[in-house]
């Protein structure tokens with residue numbers, strides 16, 4: 024952004040100052056005709072003895088004004104038309120979209136040439152021609168963006184509430200489309216620059232004695248073999264103007280998509296650390312003094328320590344934003360790339376999670392079940408190909424064998440007609456079914472650890488009970504260790520051996536299941552959580568390995 028902005032500021036300064044300071048050198052006829060570059064005329068002079076550098080700099084004002092004018096016509100008309108299409112009735116919209124599609128199929132420069140040829144050649148006709156020629160493309164893109172926003176719940180609600188279409192467009196739609204539109208506007212500016220220069224170059228744009236970059240290029244054509252340096256000034260100015268706008272557009276795009284930006288700032292995990300660490304203490308997971316922070320800002324997780332023994336079910340409980348998911352995802356090897364993860368020790372089995380552990384081993388030994396079964400699966404792929412992916416990729420199973428294994432796993436989590444489910448898309452399954460399918464997929468590799476991040480929160484109470492039953496069964500049958508995240512003590516009471524209560528990035532209380540059952544809690548926050556337990560009677564799980572709470 025900085026380079027693009029600095030370049031653009033420099034160009035604007037040139038556009039303001041050059042016509043005032045260099046007009047004489049740029050336009051006064053002198054006897055120094057057709058000189059090559061020299062100390063007085065850095066780019067030489069033209070056939071009339073005018074300074075070529077001065078002319079290129081003076082032309083910046085007219086070129087920028089024309090480009091801005093054309094881009095403004097395209098963007099304003101494009102946005103108005105694109106929004107109007109989505110605010111009008113279905114019939115008008117269908118016809119308008121087809122008309123736009125036909126117009127977009129026609130190359131905009133040829134469209135501009137036709138308009139410019141019809142109008143009298145000159146500055147305003149070039150601006151109007153290029154501006155109008157860009158409208159269909161911009162309107163089409165705006166209509167596409169508007170189509171996504173107009174089906175969002177807040178727009179539908181506003182419609183139901185009787186908010187006027189113009190108000191819906193200004194308050195609800197435009198602000199939510201502003202970022203991509205701004206980025207596109209930068210592209211439109213760069214395109215308009217090239218097209219306006221092209222029009223002037225072929226004689227349909229700016230007419231002598233006025234001159235823009237394209238007109239200067241046109242003037243240089245006659246002397247291309249004898250005085251080729253004449254083309255250098257306007258060419259460089261066109262390239263610099265286009266470059267500055269595209270750099271600004273790129274920066275806007277990076278700003279709109281933080282993931283694109285964070286690659287540059289990514290603080291990698293300590294790659295130089297050894298991948299394998301000794302696991303002599305018998306714990307499956309050991310976390311010592313885990314700290315997670317946003318670079319340059321406060322810590323989100325502030326020195327958390329705990330262990331999970333093989334076969335143990337540990338719960339991380341706490342209010343929203345207390346750092347449960349961050350802790351769990353660091354353990355699962357899925358930390359957010361824009362965060363800094365530090366710890367004295369962070370290991371699963373003998374894998375050092377601060378280094379980059381072997382992906383294939385990680386996929387087999389640690390499974391993750393996420394909160395929202397609606398977003399876990401790719402809606403465009405059938406369940407079969409998604410559920411069998413880990414088996415095919417990491418266990419090298421062939422398709423039919425993988426399908427057989429996953430069919431059995433689906434049946435084990437009480438999914439009816441499992442073979443049929445594999446042929447279905449995610450939306451054809453209920454939320455509870457999708458979550459159980461996720462659980463089935465998480466156990467087929469016989470992982471040592473399942474990290475379940477609020478796996479029941481998005482489900483209704485009866486489905487919650489079924490999903491919890493499945494976790495309990497898996498634990499009983501396979502002895503898999505689990506890290507179970509919840510903000511609900513009632514849910515974890517039925518499932519977990521050890522309960523770690525988190526608040527503001529710290530573990531404020533550690534409880535065994537016995538202590539929790541006996542309501543033997545001390546921290547006021549834990550007491551408050553206990554008071555909020557909903558009734559969900561699942562019975563207790565059989566006791567497993569004892570809690571290891573350093």
Ligand SMILES: Nc1ncnc2c1ncn2[C@@H]1O[C@H](COP(=O)(O)OP(=O)(O)OP(=O)(O)O)[C@@H](O)[C@H]1O
Nearest residue numbers: 317323342343344345346347348349350359361510
């Ligand atoms: N990538 C990130 N960049 C900046 N802040 C983040 C990031 N991820 C999480 N946070 C912040 O860290 C804090 C802890 O987040 P975390 O997701 O661990 O909370 P949680 O306890 O799991 O809450 P919930 O129950 O709502 O999921 C929150 O304040 C959150 O806004």
